[in-house]
Amino acid sequence: MNKNYYVKVENLAKRFPGESKGKDLTVFENCNFGIEKGEFVCIIGHSGCGKSTILNILAGLDQATDGYIFMNDKEVSGPSLERGVVFQNYSLLPWLTTLKNVTFGVRARFPQWSKERVIEHSMKFLELVGLKDSAHRKPSELSGGMRQRVSIARAFATQPNLLLLDEPFGALDALTRGMIQEELIKIWEETKQTVFMITHDVDEAILLADRVLLMTNGPYARVAESVTVSIPRPRERSSVIHHPGFYQIRNHLVDFLVSRSKELSGAIQSDSNIQSFTPSIAPKEVDPIAEGMDVQSQEVGTQEQVISA
Amino acid sequence: MNYIAAHRHILISLLFLLCTLGIWEWGSQPPEATKAMSEYELLMGGVDQEARVPPPSAIIERAFDELSDPFYDAGPNDKGIGIQLAYSLYRVLMGFFLAALIAIPIGFVIGMFPIMHKALNPYIQILKPISPLAWMPLALFIIKDSEASAIFVIFICSIWPMLINTAFGVADVRKDWINVARTHELSNLRTAFTVILPAAAPTILTGMRISIGIAWLVIVAAEMLVGGTGIGYYVWNEWNNLDLTSVIFSILMIGLVGMLLDLMLSSVSRWVQYKE
Numbered sequence: 200m201n202k203n204y205y206v207k208v209e210n211l212a213k214r215f216p217g218e219s220k221g222k223d224l225t226v227f228e229n230c231n232f233g234i235e236k237g238e239f240v241c242i243i244g245h246s247g248c249g250k251s252t253i254l255n256i257l258a259g260l261d262q263a264t265d266g267y268i269f270m271n272d273k274e275v276s277g278p279s280l281e282r283g284v285v286f287q288n289y290s291l292l293p294w295l296t297t298l299k300n301v302t303f304g305v306r307a308r309f310p311q312w313s314k315e316r317v318i319e320h321s322m323k324f325l326e327l328v329g330l331k332d333s334a335h336r337k338p339s340e341l342s343g344g345m346r347q348r349v350s351i352a353r354a355f356a357t358q359p360n361l362l363l364l365d366e367p368f369g370a371l372d373a374l375t376r377g378m379i380q381e382e383l384i385k386i387w388e389e390t391k392q393t394v395f396m397i398t399h400d401v402d403e404a405i406l407l408a409d410r411v412l413l414m415t416n417g418p419y420a421r422v423a424e425s426v427t428v429s430i431p432r433p434r435e436r437s438s439v440i441h442h443p444g445f446y447q448i449r450n451h452l453v454d455f456l457v458s459r460s461k462e463l464s465g466a467i468q469s470d471s472n473i474q475s476f477t478p479s480i481a482p483k484e485v486d487p488i489a490e491g492m493d494v495q496s497q498e499v500g501t502q503e504q505v506i507s508a
Numbered sequence: 509m510n511y512i513a514a515h516r517h518i519l520i521s522l523l524f525l526l527c528t529l530g531i532w533e534w535g536s537q538p539p540e541a542t543k544a545m546s547e548y549e550l551l552m553g554g555v556d557q558e559a560r561v562p563p564p565s566a567i568i569e570r571a572f573d574e575l576s577d578p579f580y581d582a583g584p585n586d587k588g589i590g591i592q593l594a595y596s597l598y599r600v601l602m603g604f605f606l607a608a609l610i611a612i613p614i615g616f617v618i619g620m621f622p623i624m625h626k627a628l629n630p631y632i633q634i635l636k637p638i639s640p641l642a643w644m645p646l647a648l649f650i651i652k653d654s655e656a657s658a659i660f661v662i663f664i665c666s667i668w669p670m671l672i673n674t675a676f677g678v679a680d681v682r683k684d685w686i687n688v689a690r691t692h693e694l695s696n697l698r699t700a701f702t703v704i705l706p707a708a709a710p711t712i713l714t715g716m717r718i719s720i721g722i723a724w725l726v727i728v729a730a731e732m733l734v735g736g737t738g739i740g741y742y743v744w745n746e747w748n749n750l751d752l753t754s755v756i757f758s759i760l761m762i763g764l765v766g767m768l769l770d771l772m773l774s775s776v777s778r779w780v781q782y783k784e
C-alpha cells in the first residue's frame with residue numbers, strides 16, 4: 200500500500216478449522232485496505248462474507264488467522280478505548296439507565312474526571328442524539344431507534360480515535376433509520392472522528408461515506424473495490440439523490456452486489472500461482488463520478504481487470 | 509363492581525378456608541354418648557377422646573395464648589414459640605450466609621472459567637445429592653457441638669443451589685455485554701462487579717431463594733435430631749407430650765416463617781431484576 204493510512208489492514212485472513220480433519224473454512228483472505236484520519240468508510244458485502252469478523256478484528260475482540268492491522272503505526276492486538284464499537288444489537292446494559300449506560304463508557308475512558316464532569320459530558324452527548332429527556336429511563340422502556348441512539352451517544356462520548364459500527368441501523372424501520380443517519384452525520388461532522396461502518400444499505404453508504412469498500416462473496420472473500428463517493432458535503436437525505444453523480448455511484452454499487460460480487464468471488468483463490476506471487480492485493484480504486492462511468496463500461500472494465508490480474 | 513370482580517380470588521380463598529375448617533371442626537367433634545358403640549369400639553374399650561385431632565377452634569385458642577407471650581422462658585422444656593423460632597432462624601440465617609459467602613465466589617470462578625467447571629463438576633455432582641442430614645453424625649463427631657453441627661447441616665444444604673445457579677448465571681451472561689466491558693478496557697475485577705454480577709444477579713437470587721427454602725425444610729429435621737432448642741425440637745417435644753394442639757400450631761408457624769423468608773428474598777430479587 201503506497202499511501203500512509205491511519206488504519207492499515209494488510210493481508211488479513213480468517214479461517215475456521217474444518218470439521219473433523221476437513222479443509223479449513225476460509226471466510227476471507229488477502230484483505231487489504233486503509234482508512235485515513237477523519238475519513239468515513241463504509242463496507243458493503245453479502246451476508247456471511249465476513250464483514251462483522253473484520254470489524255471484530257479491528258475492535259480487537261477477535262483474532263485474525265493471518266495478516267496485520269496497524270492503527271497510527273501501532274499493531275492492533277486486543278480491545279482498546281482507542282476504538283469504540285457500536286454493535287448491531289445496541290449492547291446496552293439493561294440494568295442501567297440511559298444516562299448510566301453513557302457514563303459507564305465515559306468513566307472508563309476518563310477515570311480521572313469528577314462525577315459531575317462525567318455526567319455533564321454524558322448529558323451533552325445524549326442531547327446530541329435527542330435523548331436528554333430519556334436520561335433516567337431503562338433501555339427496555341425505549342424503542343429500538345432510541346436504544347441505538349444511546350449506543351451511538353456512548354460510543355461518541357468516549358471519543359475514540361476510530362469508531363466501528365456494525366450495521367447499526369439494520370434493525371430499524373426506514374423512517375427512524377433516516378433520522379438517526381442524519382444525527383450520525385451531524386455528530387460526525389462535529390467530532391471529525393474516523394469511522395468504519397458496516398451496512399447492507401447502498402443508499403445509506405452513499406449518504407454517509409467518503410469511500411465505500413466492496414467485498415466479494417465468501418468463502419475466500421476479499422475487499423475487491425474501493426469506491427470514492429465524491430458528492431460534496433454537507434449531504435442531506437432529501438437532496439443527495441438529486442446530485443448528478445448519485446445514480447452513477449448507486450448503479451456501480453448495486454451492480455457489484457448483483458453480479459460482480461459473485462463473479463469475483465474466489466477468483467484469486469482458484470489460481471494458486473497468483474496467490475503466492477501477489478501477496479498484497481489492493482482493492483481496485485474507483486471514482487464513478489470523476490470517471491463519468493456508466494454501468495455498462497464499468498462492467499467491461501472490471502472483467503478485463505480480472506483477466507489481466 | 510369492578511373491585512369485586514378483581515378480587516374474586518380472595519372470596520374463593522376464604523370460601524375454601526371456611527369449608528376446610530368447617531369440615532375439620534365437625535369431623536373432630538367427639539361422637540354423641542347416646543350413639544351405640546360399634547363392636548370394634550366395644551372391644552377396644554370405647555372411644556379414646558385423647559387421640560382425636562384437635563379442632564381448629566382449639567388451635568386458634570392456642571395460637572392466641574402462645575402469640576400473646578411468644579418470648580417467655582420457663583426452663584429448658586418450656587420456652588415461648590418466639591424464642592424457638594428465633595433459634596431456628598438464627599441457625600438458618602447463619603448457615604445460609606456462610607454458604608452464600610463460599611458458594612457465590614466459587615460459582616463465579618466456575619462460571620467464568622470453563623476449565624474450573626470441568627475440574628470441579630464431578631465433586632459437585634457427587635456431593636449435591638447427599639441428604640444434608642446424612643452429614644449430621646460426621647458433623648457431630650468432628651465439631652462436637654450440636655449447635656454448630658446444625659448450622660453446618662444448613663450450610664451444606666444451602667450451598668449447592670447457590671453454587672450451581674451462580675455458575676450458570678455467570679456463564680450465561682450475554683457475550684455482547686462482556687464485549688462492552690472489553691472494548692472499554694475494564695479490568696477482570698471491574699468486569700465481574702459492574703457487568704457480570706448485575707447481569708447474573710437474578711439467576712443468583714433464584715439460587716438463594718431455593719437455598720433458603722431447603723434450609724428451612726432441613727432445620728426442622730435437624731433440630732429434631734439434635735434437640736435442645738429450635739422449632740424442630742419444639743414440635744418433637746410437644747409430640748412427646750402428646751399435645752397435638754401445639755404440634756399443629758407450630759406446624760402452621762413453620763409454614764408462616766418459611767413463607768416470610770421467601771417473600772424477603774423475592775423482594776430482593778425483584779430489585780435486581782432487569783428487562784432486556
Ligand SMILES: Nc1ncnc2c1ncn2[C@@H]1O[C@H](COP(=O)(O)OP(=O)(O)O)[C@@H](O)[C@H]1O
Pocket residue numbers: 215224226244245246247248249250251252253417
Ligand atoms: N465460530 C465459527 N466457526 C465457523 N464459521 C464461522 C464462525 N463464526 C463465523 N463463521 C462464519 O464466518 C462467516 C462470516 O461471518 P460474519 O463476519 O458474521 O459475516 P457478515 O457480518 O458479513 O454477515 C460466516 O459465513 C460464518 O458462517
Ligand SMILES: [Mg+2]
Pocket residue numbers: 250251
Ligand atoms: Mg454481520
